[in-house]
Amino acid sequence: MARYETLRGRAIGGETSGWRLGLAIVQRRGVAAWLRAAEAITVAAAPSRPTGEVPVADGDELVGVLASMALACLRGG
Numbered sequence: 001m002a003r004y005e006t007l008r009g010r011a012i013g014g015e016t017s018g019w020r021l022g023l024a025i026v027q028r029r030g031v032a033a034w035l036r037a038a039e040a041i042t043v044a045a046a047p048s049r050p051t052g053e054v055p056v057a058d059g060d061e062l063v064g065v066l067a068s069m070a071l072a073c074l075r076g077g
Contacts, residue, residue: 003038003063004031021060022067025074037070 007026010018025034 004034006059006063007034021063022070025067025070029074034070037073038066040070040073 003021007018007021007023010021011023011026022034022037025037
C-alpha cells in the first residue's frame with residue numbers, strides 16, 4: 001500500500017520518478033496488474049536473498065529496480 005501511495009503522489013505531482021515506480025503498468029494495465037507484477041517480483045526475488053546480513057537500499061532505488069524488472073517481463077524479456 002505504501003508503494004502505491006508513493007507512486008500515486010509522484011504521478012499527481014508530475015514527478016518523472018513515477019515511471020520508475022511502475023506508472024506505465026498502472027496506466028496501461030491497471031492497478032491490479034501493477035499489484036500482480038510487484039508481488040511476482042517480490043516472490044521471485046525472495047529465494048535468492050542471502051542468508052546473512054540484509055543489504056540496505058534506498059526505497060526509491062529498490063522500487064525503481066522492481067518496476068524495471070516488471071516492465072521487462074511484460075515486454076517479453
